[in-house]
Amino acid sequence: MWKEFKAFALKGNVLDLAIGVIIGAAFGKIVTSLVNDLLMPLIGLFMGGVNLTDLQFKYGDTVLKYGAFLQTVVDFFIVSFSIFLFVKGINKFKRKEDDPKPEAPPEPTKEEILLTEIRDLLKQR
Numbered sequence: 001m002w003k004e005f006k007a008f009a010l011k012g013n014v015l016d017l018a019i020g021v022i023i024g025a026a027f028g029k030i031v032t033s034l035v036n037d038l039l040m041p042l043i044g045l046f047m048g049g050v051n052l053t054d055l056q057f058k059y060g061d062t063v064l065k066y067g068a069f070l071q072t073v074v075d076f077f078i079v080s081f082s083i084f085l086f087v088k089g090i091n092k093f094k095r096k097e098d099d100p101k102p103e104a105p106p107e108p109t110k111e112e113i114l115l116t117e118i119r120d121l122l123k124q125r
Helices: 002-009 012-046 066-098 110-124
Strands: 057-059 062-064
Antiparallel strands (some): 057 062
16 A cells, blocks of 8 residues: 555656645745735725725624725736746746757658659650
């Protein structure tokens, strides 16, 4: 059972997935900081000092914090857009690496040369 687990855990796909999750979590923290510490204060400044997370609706003892929901939606769009740009850049870089260089046509074989000579002789007759 240990050998099977080791074979499963050390497969390339599982390792790639684990690395992707770790990098994604770290990247998510960076983007969250970007949104919370830079973008949202600027958006609040342009909106006249409004902080989205403070927006709420009270009805009796019930409080609907729709501002926190709006903040989460804005965070999601910024995170997904930044991940899209990151993946697009990586794919562009990969395509440059994967593009095969054009190769010169192969030299004709002896048989091809002989057949070409036979064809040319037949044309002359």
